Amino acid sequence: MKIIISLVVSMVCTLNLLYGNDSTSINSCQADFNYSYNHVIMCIIPCSPIQFSDNSQGEAVHWFWDFGDGNTSEEKNPLHIYTFLADNSGTYMPEEIKVCLTVVFADSCVSEQCKIVSLIAEPDKCHVFFRPYRNDSIVSIPEIIPYSFDVQVPENTVQWLWDFGDGTVSDEPDPVHGFNFMGGLYTVCLTVVTTDSCTQTYCTDLYAGSHDTIVFPDCQAGFTYSILESYPLQYAFSDNSSGDPEGWFWDFGDGSYSTEPNPVHVFERKPLYDSVTPYYSYPPDFAYRVCLTINTQSGCSSTYCQYISAPYDTLVTNPCDYRIMLNTSNILGLPCSGTASASLFNPIDQQEIPSSIYWSTGVSGTSVSSLCANMPYYVILTSPDGCTVAGSFAVMDYSVPVYTFGYWSYSGTGNEQHFTYSTPDSSYQCFWDFGDGIILEGNDIMRTMPINENTSVELKVYDMSGNLVHSEEIDISNNATTLNEPVVPYIRLYPNPASDYLYLDLKENSYEYIDFVIVDMTGKQVLSQRLSGNNNGTYSIDINDLPNGLYLTRLLHRNQLLGSHKFFK
Structure with a gap:
């Protein structure tokens, strides 16, 4: 806890340096950071996983992140x-947010x-990928075998250049090309x-024609593969090379790697090189460059x-397509x-024991x-x-307000002030x-205020983990710090x-009257009522006409503030 207090004091010093009368420029340090979108984490409801990285210049000892959504971190x-819950008008996902370090x-x-x-999540704006397939629905002469191409390119593509590896080219977006029925190995390339x-x-290699008619050199490596319906996904490779390897x-x-003739492999990591990520895919699929040398x-x-x-290229479940079963409960009104x-749970509905939660x-x-x-939690x-999977x-x-923090109050006369805060629990x-x-530390404190010096207090x-969950600057500039009237003890x-x-x-x-004022969160006064002296000190205020929301109350006597509370309707 000493670290937290030290950080708070440092923050106060920062504010004094930045906004006080001292205009001395500080150039011996510079905060900076980078960030990236984390495509690995998947969420149940709309979310944006962002990885932040400190890039500050100097010997940093403390970090304080303000993520702009009410959350902070000292990592x-x-x-x-970033998680966003649905409201009455639907789920709103902002495109950008201000983050401060x-x-x-x-x-x-x-x-x-x-x-x-x-x-x-920004897609790959310059991605190109295609898969050739034999298209027997196209009628052609017997000597020609027609091939079509399943193409993935950016939406703003304006030029296509195909090289079919047989001396012919095309500038069509979706060409159909005929290869000689005698067969052969062609390297087909698309440039956009x-x-x-x-x-x-x-580029990709294509065997055209039936396997029986392909003319191989003295030795020619080649293979096929199939995907086993297992979990995780297993790729079964079969050598069909010529030359008796x-x-x-x-x-x-x-x-x-493997030295087996027909290995079975599970792709557990991202591609090391020549990776191709389909630009529209989320979560991203990866193209692995698999090579066989014989x-x-x-x-x-x-x-x-x-x-x-x-x-x-398969309808079998993604190897990282885990699901979270979440059970929640609570006591209504608490x-x-x-x-x-x-x-x-894995994709075939088998429960797994996670390595970490x-x-x-x-x-x-x-x-x-x-x-x-x-x-919102996650x-x-x-x-x-x-595999990492996240759920929001x-x-x-x-029956309770949407936001559970912020129930503070203060009261007092003279220079003795009483500050209270209703925490969700004792932790x-x-x-x-x-x-x-x-x-000062505590949810119920007393402070002898220096006269005419303090205008606000930051809560x-x-x-229990040391995370900052709520902060607020409370204006006490209108408080009665010099009155000698009796303190309101309760x-x-x-x-x-x-x-x-x-x-x-x-x-x-003991006051002959008290002015009770309610203002909304924009500062607009929505109700004002003078409460006359009452022997038992109990009053009722009609708030039927107020719309639902968060309000601030002020209790005043002769324009001097006695106390302030927040409440929800």
Whole structure:
């Protein structure tokens, strides 16, 4: 906890340097960061997994990330999953968001860098890929075998150049080409040019004609493959080389090899080289350049390569297509009583034991508790074979407010002030930063305020893992810090949330009247009522005409603020 307090103090110093009267320029440090979209993580509801990487210049010792959605982190290189719950008008996914990184360096220098981060996964804008297939539906002369091509190119492609490997070319987007029925091995290439001047070429080898009529040299490597309906997906390769090979060397394009004549392989990693990612695919499929090299007893050697898309060219389930079974429960009306448990299932509905489970609350394990209602959370599971899958969820309870943080209040007269904060449970810690070097801890504190010096207090709330879950600057500039009137020892506003009436309990009220004001979150006053002295100090306020939402109340006497509360309707 000392680290957190130190960071808060450093942040205060930063604000003083940046916004105070001291205009000294600090150039001994520079915060900076990079980010990338994480295509590996899959979500159940709309989300954007973004990997952030610190790129600051200098000896950094503390990092503070503000992800722009109310979440923060003090990690150096955090992974943050932006989740968006549906509202009455549907699910809204912003295209970009402002993210800020504040860095504290070893020499006490502080620097901040903010960037606009794109939440949209950018496809490969210059990708080209195709697969040839024999098209017997096209009528041709017997000596010609027609082939068509399944083509994937960017939408803004304006030029196509085909080289069929037999001395002929074409500039058509979707050509049909005839190869000699005697057969042969052809290298077919497609080059495309886009409107933004991007040029890309893709080539693949094609055996044309029936296998019986293909004319091979003294030795010619070749193979076919099939996909087994297993989990994970297994690719069964079969050597069909000519020349009676006695040695085989398979390079599967993912860093693994085999010397068997007919190996069975599982693609467990991304391609090492010459990878081709279909630009429209999510999650992305990868084309592996698989090569077979053979050697014969006579000394002949031959190599044959082809691209194999996994799992593009099969309807069998994606090897990383795990699913999360999520069970949630909560006590209605109790905001942070939710629990959740997660289990992992593979594509053929067999339960797997994950190697790790991480919850966005910072805990690990199969279950998590103390979840607040209507708040977005996520869970990340890692399968035994290294596949990562994430699920976003919320424990819904429509009897409580959507946002569970922010129930603060303060009251007092003279220079004695009473600050309270209603935490969801006892695991949360509150820090009150008065901007004068004093930081107090607790959800119920008293402070003797310096007269006419403090105009605001910054409240920061941390969960049991040290994560900042709520921060707010509370304006106390209008508070009565110099009055000698009796202190209001007790202020209670209930129920919260309220529906028809809001009740105010002021025990031992000695004021002849109190002005009760309600303002909405835009600062507009929506209700004002003068409460006369009452022996028992209990008042009822009719709020039937107020729309549902979050409101701020102020209690004043002779234009001096006695206390302030928030409530939901």
